[in-house]
Amino acid sequence: MQEPLANAQSQFFSAIKGSIPPYASLVDEISEVLNLSMDSAYRRIRGEKLLDFDEILTLCQKFNISLDKFFSQDSKSIVFQGTVNTYQEDAFKIWMEDVLAQLNLVNSFSKRHVFFLVKDMPPFHHYYHPLLAGFKFFFWMKSILYYESLKNEKFTLDKNYFAPYQEITNKIIKVYNKVPTSEIWNEEGLTTTLRQIEVYHEMGLIPEPNVTLKLYQCVLEVIDHLEKMAELGKKCAFGQPPTEDSGDYQLYLNEIVLGDNTFMAEIGDTKITYLNHSVLYFVGTQDQKFNEAIFKNLDNLMKKSTLISGTGEKERKQFFNKLRKKVHSKIALLEDRD
Incomplete structure (x- = not known):
């Protein structure tokens, strides 16, 4: 040969x-x-x-x-692989199945770690609260995937948009909570989700103010959960303590750099970088030179950031209080309007 x-x-x-x-x-x-x-x-x-x-x-x-x-x-x-929106009525289900498959692959390695440069709160964190997850699912299917069946629908409590995806969502959370993770945040990490709730309310797509208020309260509960995980330095199910197979949770605060939702998985001796596109989707590459460059950049960012998980109690409390303040300002604005 x-x-x-x-x-x-x-x-x-x-x-x-x-x-x-x-x-x-x-x-x-x-x-x-x-x-x-x-x-x-x-x-x-x-x-x-x-x-x-x-x-x-x-x-x-x-x-x-x-x-x-x-x-x-x-x-x-640099060769990337990934999927795009097929504009099918089951596009979201296909996307969820792909997310679960990728996480199962990562979790199958004994040496594994995930790095997330956060622009928007990672989708996994929305899944902790069923009502908030249901809203995000509705928003993604209606405004990103353009489901024809949702064209004239509004978000109300009469229909549970979480229920059809509850089983796969629980599987995703269960696997994700086992994978050691480092996230680089700043205060803008909640902006997108809060803006989506606010815009849907203003457009009448959330017709009942009490539902909008409940969604903001869900965000506050998720913030409480994230703060708990950061304090413990471990992932855990919503409202539950960590278990023996809970992955480490490292949370970094960077007040200078606005993230771009870059997602890197380190599995064994291989690294995979996933870049975000079309809001929901990611393309990935195993290109060695590219991944080493991305890893070096993430490592430098973490070194120049403040670790607020496990240690840094003062900085951690200040950060999460700032996130809560953002939500409370939206609640106050809602109450003033209505």
Whole structure:
């Protein structure tokens, strides 16, 4: 086999290995997917036999890998993978399933950590409160995914938008709470959610002021929960103490940099960077140089930020009180208008 092709095939299998749980056997996966004997699978993994085009296509589709990265090693291109809004009525369900699959992959590694440069409060935190989660689901489906069925609907308590997604939401939270996480926040982290509630109220899409008030109160309860996790330095279910498998929770305060919702997962010896687009969606890359640069940037930001989880009680209380003040100002404005 020609050496450049053997090297490319070796890198290709390394990428596949990095995309499967650490407990899974690479040769078993390849043997099953390509319907080969164990010996034939080994020969391809060791580079003794070249993959044919049908095998490459099958493996790329199965393990969601792009060949571009293997043909542009010396170029300045960076290959990303991801999904976009298909404008289907089940688009949100598909998005939730993809989120759960990504989290399950991350959690399957013993060495795992997630880094989040927060612009908006991470979606997982909205899930802690069913009513707030229901509102976010309604907003995303109506204003971002453009569900035709919600075109003329308003958000009321008569219909529970959380219920159809309760099972998968609980699964997401359960897995997310196991993954050690570092989040870099500033005071603007609540702005988007508060503005969405306010605008829907002003547009009459939340027709009852008491519902708007309840949503603001939900945000206050989520703030209380985040402060509790920051104090303990551990994740936990809403209103519950941490458990043995609770992941570490590190919260950093950076008062200078406004985040962009960059999400990085460190799994084993691999890093994956996810960049936000179209409000809900992310594209990801395993490009080594790019990920090392992003990690270095995140590391520098954390070093220049104030760690307010576990320690920094004064700074932590000040930060969460500022978040509460933002919510109370919205409540006061609501009461003045109505």
